[in-house]
Amino acid sequence: MPMSFNLNVIEEFRANGGRVGGPFEGGDLLLLTTTGVRSGRPHTVPLGFVRAEGLLLVVASAAGAPEHPQWYRNLLAHPVVRVELGTDTFDAIAVPAEGARRKRLFDAVLRKAPGYGDYQAHTERELPVIALERPEAPPGQPREVRSLADKLLEAHTWLRAQLRHVRAEAQAHVPGRPTGLGLQLRQHCLAFCEGLTHHHTGEDSAIFPALARSHPELAGTLERLGEQHRAISRIREELVALLAGVEITEPERLRTELDRISAELEAHLDHEEAELLPALAGIPFPPVRPGPAGP
Structure with missing residues (x-):
């Protein structure tokens, strides 16, 4: 058109x-x-x-x-x-x-x-x-995001759902057989990787610097999480490379490697929640904009 x-x-x-x-x-x-x-x-x-x-x-x-x-x-x-x-x-x-x-x-x-x-x-x-x-909100996820802690959990819940998709489809996928899951597996993998990149970019460029200013006691934690993000970037590249050859990779190797990569990614999400949720729970989301100054 x-x-x-x-x-x-x-x-x-x-x-x-x-x-x-x-x-x-x-x-x-x-x-x-x-x-x-x-x-x-x-x-x-x-x-x-x-x-x-x-x-x-x-x-x-x-x-x-x-x-x-x-x-x-x-x-x-x-x-x-x-x-x-x-x-x-x-x-x-x-x-x-x-x-x-x-x-x-x-x-x-x-x-x-x-x-x-x-x-x-x-x-x-x-x-x-x-x-x-359309991803559905799983039971237990906050339906209304009121704080940065809720926003973090929302992002992590979405990422975990995509990981589950990828692992379930890898279990069902058999190279060379007409399962019709190769492209489906690829799309969910790319979605996860894009989502993870977007999430970490937002944390590194906005959330972590703001937290460092408002909670200086978290400086060491935030620095370590930033280092983890760089390590996770390497793991993400491993995931993309692994699934790029999904049609020829031996099934057992595919599942073993995917389990290992998934475990590392899940561990990072768990660690980030343990370190950040208490501090983020008191920060409203969306941010509250200051009103006009009085006379």
């Missing part, structure tokens, strides 16, 4: 709580924001969607064009995406389906939106079917 047309649809969508006119009137539409492969900037597109098997699905059809749309190439590099659905906005992990699962989901899409069959007929490429997975 022309960029100007997309921009008009996006503006209308946001101004009217997800309702638009024109060719999309009455249809199921969402806005998907990905991160550009080369630019690193957000890129938003309006897309039709289908709900099937409890999943929120989009199809990288590009109206049957011979090449995948740019937003699909973006999410392969950066799986964490932003979804706007009606008046709801949330982060999701974009996981393309493979093999038999892709065929089953595409058939489910066609039952609700048969036009995608016409798009498939006009191109030799297999149209990707992508599930937009």
